[in-house]
Amino acid sequence: MTILATEGLTRRFPRVTALDDLTVTVTPGVTGLVGANGAGKSTLIKILLGLLEPTGGRAQVLGMDVATRAEDIRRLVGYMPEHDCLPPDVSATEFVVHMAGMSGLPKTAARERAADTLRHVGLYEERYRPMGGYSTGMKQRVKLAQALVHDPRLVFLDEPTNGLDPRGRDEMLDLIRRIGGEFGISVLVTSHLLGELERICDNVIVIDGGRLLRSSSIADFTRAAAALTVEVEEGHGPLADALRRSGQEVALDGRALVVQVRDDGTFDVVRDQVAELGLHLVRMEHRRARIEDVFRGEEAVHAP
Numbered sequence: 616m617t618i619l620a621t622e623g624l625t626r627r628f629p630r631v632t633a634l635d636d637l638t639v640t641v642t643p644g645v646t647g648l649v650g651a652n653g654a655g656k657s658t659l660i661k662i663l664l665g666l667l668e669p670t671g672g673r674a675q676v677l678g679m680d681v682a683t684r685a686e687d688i689r690r691l692v693g694y695m696p697e698h699d700c701l702p703p704d705v706s707a708t709e710f711v712v713h714m715a716g717m718s719g720l721p722k723t724a725a726r727e728r729a730a731d732t733l734r735h736v737g738l739y740e741e742r743y744r745p746m747g748g749y750s751t752g753m754k755q756r757v758k759l760a761q762a763l764v765h766d767p768r769l770v771f772l773d774e775p776t777n778g779l780d781p782r783g784r785d786e787m788l789d790l791i792r793r794i795g796g797e798f799g800i801s802v803l804v805t806s807h808l809l810g811e812l813e814r815i816c817d818n819v820i821v822i823d824g825g826r827l828l829r830s831s832s833i834a835d836f837t838r839a840a841a842a843l844t845v846e847v848e849e850g851h852g853p854l855a856d857a858l859r860r861s862g863q864e865v866a867l868d869g870r871a872l873v874v875q876v877r878d879d880g881t882f883d884v885v886r887d888q889v890a891e892l893g894l895h896l897v898r899m900e901h902r903r904a905r906i907e908d909v910f911r912g913e914e915a916v917h918a919p
């Protein structure tokens with residue numbers, strides 16, 4: 616099942632091409648949209664919501680074309696924008712009730728849903744105070760609550776961890792994981808911090824300069840860069856040379872060698888070489904690469 620799909624999606628501005636022939640599909644679950652500042656993440660979300668027109672290509676959300684069904688899409692999709700957009704002299708409750716009303720909920724239902732949603736995102740007594748006095752973390756929670764209040768099937772969260780301290784970031788990530796898990800709402804979440812998405816996403820899409828670098832499950836992403844960390848008492852240099860001669864990709868990391876795992880045979884090759892050189896093995900362990908490491912590798916590949 617496909618939650619959204621784009622085909623050759625392009626958006627040109629006078630000075631820059633924000634999206635460049637982007638073809639991608641997203642399946643249910645939590646999907647991370649990763650890219651540096653200016654990569655085109657917000658532009659993609661705005662096009663998917665029908666707030667911005669593409670200059671080329673097509674896009675569908677929940678089976679509906681964004682060019683003709685934008686209003687229907689917005690009824691079923693929640694949106695947490697990147698920038699601060701909260702009126703300072705209004706309380707979170709008033710604001711979220713208002714947003715619920717805008718999505719068509721009758722007054723009583725809007726009040727009940729707003730109270731439930733604000734509780735889910737962790738805002739309690741503070742919800743009656745004007746938002747001007749809120750911390751960044753509280754404002755991000757209100758923005759998240761208004762994206763969820765109309766019970767959407769899918770939410771777009773644009774840089775939800777922006778401006779948060781490490782604790783606030785962890786709490787926000789936990790909340791997002793709960794939205795995807797407990798509530799069964801599909802999530803497209805953007806970030807320029809690659810590592811943080813690894814914890815909460817099923818799939819990840821990496822874009823750079825408006826182009827697709829990679830789209831895959833987190834598991835495939837990290838499997839592609841699995842490695843063995845090998846430490847011997849002495850003789851790292853000769854071991855590295857021997858492994859390279861036998862066709863392995865080896866890097867030095869402090870006192871350890873990092874050997875890329877090609878297949879099940881890599882383990883045996885390392886063990887045999889250590890034995891052949893008569894070295895004393897201190898440690899050999901499987902190192903699960905982090906998504907950041909994979910991306911760094913890809914950046915190198917794609918660098919001009």
Ligand SMILES: Nc1ncnc2c1ncn2[C@@H]1O[C@H](COP(=O)(O)OP(=O)(O)OP(=O)(O)O)[C@@H](O)[C@H]1O
Pocket residue numbers: 628629631632633650651652653654655656657658659697774807
């Ligand atoms: N309305 C606009 N007019 C002109 N250029 C724009 C406009 N909106 C975006 N851009 C440009 O398009 C490119 C992509 O911007 P976009 O906001 O989509 O990136 P992003 O990945 O969301 O980055 P950020 O996290 O910094 O917002 C940038 O170079 C940006 O300057």
